[in-house]
Amino acid sequence: METLIQGITSITLGQIAMMLIGGILMYLGIKKEYEPTLLVPMGLGSILVNFPGTGVLTQTVGGTKAEGVLDVLFKAGITTELFPLLIFIGIGAMIDFGPLLQNPFMLLFGAAAQFGIFFVIIVAVLFGFDIKEAASIGIIGAADGPTAIFVSNQLAENLLGPITVAAYSYMALVPIIQPAAIKAVTTKKERQIRMTYKAESVSKQTKILFPIIVTILAGFIAPISLPLVGFLMFGNLLRECGVLDRLSNTAQNELVNIVSILLGLTISVKLQADQFLNLQTLMIIAFGLVAFVMDSIGGVLFAKLLNVFRKEKINPMIGAAGISAFPMSSRVIQKMASEEDPKNFVLMYAVGANVSGQIGSVIAGGLLLSFFM
Amino acid sequence: MIHNLEIAFELMGFGMGGVFLVLFVIYLISKLLIKVFPAK
Numbered sequence: 001m002e003t004l005i006q007g008i009t010s011i012t013l014g015q016i017a018m019m020l021i022g023g024i025l026m027y028l029g030i031k032k033e034y035e036p037t038l039l040v041p042m043g044l045g046s047i048l049v050n051f052p053g054t055g056v057l058t059q060t061v062g063g064t065k066a067e068g069v070l071d072v073l074f075k076a077g078i079t080t081e082l083f084p085l086l087i088f089i090g091i092g093a094m095i096d097f098g099p100l101l102q103n104p105f106m107l108l109f110g111a112a113a114q115f116g117i118f119f120v121i122i123v124a125v126l127f128g129f130d131i132k133e134a135a136s137i138g139i140i141g142a143a144d145g146p147t148a149i150f151v152s153n154q155l156a157e158n159l160l161g162p163i164t165v166a167a168y169s170y171m172a173l174v175p176i177i178q179p180a181a182i183k184a185v186t187t188k189k190e191r192q193i194r195m196t197y198k199a200e201s202v203s204k205q206t207k208i209l210f211p212i213i214v215t216i217l218a219g220f221i222a223p224i225s226l227p228l229v230g231f232l233m234f235g236n237l238l239r240e241c242g243v244l245d246r247l248s249n250t251a252q253n254e255l256v257n258i259v260s261i262l263l264g265l266t267i268s269v270k271l272q273a274d275q276f277l278n279l280q281t282l283m284i285i286a287f288g289l290v291a292f293v294m295d296s297i298g299g300v301l302f303a304k305l306l307n308v309f310r311k312e313k314i315n316p317m318i319g320a321a322g323i324s325a326f327p328m329s330s331r332v333i334q335k336m337a338s339e340e341d342p343k344n345f346v347l348m349y350a351v352g353a354n355v356s357g358q359i360g361s362v363i364a365g366g367l368l369l370s371f372f373m
Numbered sequence: 374m375i376h377n378l379e380i381a382f383e384l385m386g387f388g389m390g391g392v393f394l395v396l397f398v399i400y401l402i403s404k405l406l407i408k409v410f411p412a413k
Contacts, residue, residue, distance in 0.1 A: 104403035111392040118385040125374065125381045134381060201412030206403075209410070213402050221395055359399065360392055367391040371384055 007052060014273030015050040022046030022271070025165070034172030037257075038145065038264045042165070045070070045268025057269070073266040078153055078160070083263040084146035085231045088362075090256030091146070092235020093248045095326070095358060097210055099351040102199035106318070106349060108302070110356025113322030114364040115298025116141030116291035124287055129280075132156050135368050137284050140167045141291030142361035143174070144324040149267070150228060151365045155372060161270025162281040166288030174328040177289070179336055181296035182320050190304070191340045193315040195349055204242065211236040214359070218366065224373050225366015232362055296320040299353075315346050321353040324361035330354040 026043030029036035048056045049070065057068035077083035100106055117138040124134035136152035136159050148167040152160050170177065182191075211233035218229035238248040270276070299319030307313045321333045330350035337344040 101403055101407065104400045104407070107396045107400040107403070108393070111389070111396040114392050115389065118381075118388045121384055122378070122381045125377045128374065131377045131380045131384075134377070135384065200407050202407065203410045203412040205410040206406040206412075209406055210403065213406075214399055217395065217398060217402070222391070356396065360396055363395045364388060364392050367388050367395075368384070371387055 010052040012052075012273060014277045015052065017277060018050040018271060018273045019047045021276075022050070022268075028169070028172070032172075035145075035168045037260045038164075038168045038267075039172070041261055041264025042168075042268050042271065045265045046271040048265075049268050049272050057272075070266060070269050073262060074269045077259075077262055077266055078149070078269075081150055081153060081227065083259050083266065084149045085227050086259045087146045087256055087263065088228060088231040089235040089238075090251045090253075090259070091358070092211070092232040092237075093239045093251035094256075095232075095236055095239075095355060097207065097236065097240075097355060098202055099348055100355040101202045101206060101210065103349060103352045104200075106322075106352035107356045107359070108306075109299055109319050109322030109353040110358070110360030111322070112302030112319055113295045113299035113353075113357055114141065114360050116293065116295035117364055117368075119294040119298075120287050120291040123290060124283075127283060127287075129283075132372060133159055135372070136163055137287050138291060139163070139365060139368060140170065140284075140288040141295050142324055142365055143167075143171055143292065143295065143329075144358070144361040144365075145171065147228060147324070147361050147365040149263075151368055154369060158275070159280070159284060161267065161276050162284040163288075164267050164270070166285050169285075170288050170292045171325045171328070174292070174323075174325045175332050177292050178296050178320055178329060178332045181293045182300055182317050182333075182336065185297050185300050186304075186316050188340060190316050191336060192344065193313050194341070194344050195315055195318075195346055196312075197345070197348055199348070204240075207240040208237070208242075211240065218363070222363070222366040222370040224370040225363065228362040228366055229359075232358075292323070295323045299323070315344075315349075318346060318349050318353050321350040322357045322360065323354070324357040326354045326358055327351065329357070 022043045025039045028034040029039035056070040058071045121134045121138035124137045133156040136156040139151040152163045215233045299322040300316045303316035303319030333350040334347040
C-alpha cells in the first residue's frame with residue numbers, strides 16, 4: 001500500500017507547478033492553436049518528466065540503472081543536434097524563395113530584423129548572465145525554434161528548456177507582439193505608404209542554383225553554420241530541382257511530422273521542476289519578449305533609414321517582416337496595412353522579407369557559434 | 374561583468390555586420406543569377 005501512494009506523497013510543489021505549466025502549454029496548443037506541433041508534445045512531456053521516479057527518465061533502482069526513454073532520445077536527437085537539423089531539411093523543402101528572388105532587395109530586411117538577438121545579449125549580460133548564456137538567450141530573437149535549440153544546446157545546454165518554451169511561445173504570439181511594436185515606432189502616415197509591386201521573373205535555373213550557392217557562401221564565411229544553412233538549403237534543393245518531388249514531399253510532411261513529435265517530447269527532459277522553476281527562467285521568458293520586440297523595431301527603423309535616401313518610399317512595416325516567423329509575420333504586416341488603407345497591398349514584399357528572415361536567422365545563429373568556437 | 378559587456382558589444386558589431394554582409398552578398402548573387410539566367 002505504501003508503494004502505491006508513494007507517488008502522491010513524494011511529489012513536490014515544484015513538480016505540481018510544472019504539470020500545471022504542461023497543462024497550460026497543451027491548452028495554448030489545442031485551444032488557441034499556438035504552435036500545437038511543439039507545445040502539445042512539450043505539454044504532455046512536462047507532465048511525464050515531473051512524476052517522482054518517472055520511468056521516462058533514467059533512474060537508479062536498487063543499484064541498477066534503468067535508462068529512461070526520453071533520456072535516450074535526448075542523447076540521440078538533441079545532444080547530437082540531429083532533430084533540429086532534420087527539421088531544417090523539411091523547412092527548406094517548404095520554403096519558396098521565389099518571392100525573395102523576385103525582389104532581392106528584401107534580403108536586407110532579413111538582416112536588420114535580427115537586431116533583437118544582439119540587443120538581448122547585451123541586456124542579458126547586464127542582468128548577470130555569462131556571455132555564452134546571454135548569446136543563447138539572444139537567439140530566441142531568431143524567431144526560429146530549431147535554430148534556438150541548435151545554438152543554445154551548444155552554448156548553454158542548462159538553459160535549453162526555458163529558451164525553447166520562450167522561442168515557440170513568442171513565435172505563436174507574433175500576431176500580438178508585432179502590431180504593438182510596429183505602432184510604437186511608426187506614424188499612421190508611414191503605415192499607409194503604398195508600394196507599387198514590381199517583380200523580377202525568376203527562372204528554374206536561378207531557383208536551383210540559389211540554394212547551392214548560398215551553401216557554398218556559408219561554407220566560406222562561417223563553416224560552423226553549415227549544418228544549419230546546408231540542411232536548410234538541401235531541403236530547398238529537393239523542392240526546386242524538379243526531379244525529387246517524392247523526397248521533397250516526404251521532407252515537408254512525414255519527416256517534419258515524425259521529428260516534431262520526437263523533438264517536442266524530448267525537449268521536455270529540460271522541463272523538470274528543479275531545472276526549470278527559478279528566477280533565470282522568468283528572466284529568459286521576459287528577455288525573449290524583448291528580443292521579438294527589438295527585432296521588429298530594428299527592421300522598421302532600418303526601413304525608415306532607407307526611406308531617407310530613397311525616392312520610392314518603402315512601407316516601414318515591411319522591415320518588421322524580416323523575422324523568421326513565416327508566414328505569420330508577413331500576414332500580420334498585410335493585415336496592418338489593410339487596416340490603415342484597405343487598398344494597400346504589400347503582402348508580396350512582406351513575404352520576400354519574411355523568407356529573407358529565415359535565411360538571416362540561420363546565418364545569425366551560425367555567426368554566434370563561430371564567434372565562440 | 375564589464376568584460377562580458379565588452380564581448381557583448383563586440384558580438385553586436387560582429388553579428389549585425391556579419392548578417393548584413395552575408396545577406397548583401399546573397400543579394401548581389403541573386404541579381405547576378407537573375408541576369409545570367411533570365412526567365413523565358
